[in-house]
Amino acid sequence: MDRGGDEQAKQNGHGDGGGDATEWKKVTELRAVVEAQDPAAKEEEDFMLRRFLRARDHNISKASAMFLKYLAWKRAAKPNGSITDDEVRNELAQEKLYVQGHDKMGRPMVYLFGSRHIAAKRDINEFKRYVIYILDKTCTNLPAGQEKFAAVVDLKGFGYANCDVRAMLESLDIMQNNYPERLGRVLLIHVPYVFMAAWKMVYPFIDNNTKKKFVFVADKDLDATLRGAIDEHQLPEEFGGKLKLQGYNASCATDRPGPTVVPSVPAAQGP
Numbered sequence: 001m002d003r004g005g006d007e008q009a010k011q012n013g014h015g016d017g018g019g020d021a022t023e024w025k026k027v028t029e030l031r032a033v034v035e036a037q038d039p040a041a042k043e044e045e046d047f048m049l050r051r052f053l054r055a056r057d058h059n060i061s062k063a064s065a066m067f068l069k070y071l072a073w074k075r076a077a078k079p080n081g082s083i084t085d086d087e088v089r090n091e092l093a094q095e096k097l098y099v100q101g102h103d104k105m106g107r108p109m110v111y112l113f114g115s116r117h118i119a120a121k122r123d124i125n126e127f128k129r130y131v132i133y134i135l136d137k138t139c140t141n142l143p144a145g146q147e148k149f150a151a152v153v154d155l156k157g158f159g160y161a162n163c164d165v166r167a168m169l170e171s172l173d174i175m176q177n178n179y180p181e182r183l184g185r186v187l188l189i190h191v192p193y194v195f196m197a198a199w200k201m202v203y204p205f206i207d208n209n210t211k212k213k214f215v216f217v218a219d220k221d222l223d224a225t226l227r228g229a230i231d232e233h234q235l236p237e238e239f240g241g242k243l244k245l246q247g248y249n250a251s252c253a254t255d256r257p258g259p260t261v262v263p264s265v266p267a268a269q270g271p
Contacts, residue, residue: 055180148184
């Protein structure tokens with residue numbers, strides 16, 4: 001377990017220089033508060049505590065309340081410590097999401113194809129496990145010096161059958177409350193009107209810091225935006241690049257499940 005500190009943070013390669021001494025002092029204060037109320041907090045690293053602290057603008061009281069809720073959620077959502085492939089097999093088989101490659105800032109990339117999600121066919125409990133599964137896989141494969149990931153949400157062909165406000169709200173709830181300061185930026189492309197109607201219902205539930213991270217890209221700016229953010233060899237073929245996305249192989253489901261997540265960087269730290 002990493003107890004943090006400015007010098008230790010630099011040694012671990014965190015890109016912002018590890019934060020300042022004042023921030024790490026607050027992390028120490030936060031740790032004292034949460035460990036006194038839940039011994040499980042002792043197992044969590046200082047960088048995680050720092051993310052919760054930053055998510056609540058360095059307010060110890062608010063950050064501790066958020067973190068304690070997270071610990072309770074973690075025990076309920078992941079009683080065995082993680083989500084297995086078997087627990088999300090139906091979601092994986094749809095091959096609607098990939099974690100592969102990275103952007104020019106070194107952030108792992110998540111690619112989501114909205115038209116492959118069918119609202120009427122999803123089980124909400126499996127879907128929530130799937131969100132956790134993907135976030136855990138992404139975060140545990142972050143490179144040294146990187147705490148965030150980025151995403152491209154392709155909504156080409158998205159229609160009423162794909163519109164799932166509840167799933168969107170559940171995803172946001174899990175990410176905002178339990179994986180704070182992990183999302184770097186989301187590029188939404190090929191956005192149809194039907195999605196915007198759903199977005200208006202979801203938008204009020206997004207916290208202010210997260211709202212700034214969603215970027216709607218006009219079709220005329222798409223190629224320049226993607227190539228400005230992602231190197232050609234890291235950009236999927238679907239968007240004119242050279243990266244071949246590799247997902248879950250449904251035909252092998254009874255033998256050996258293939259990965260939806262294909263990490264391109266060595267594991268560095270947990271979620």
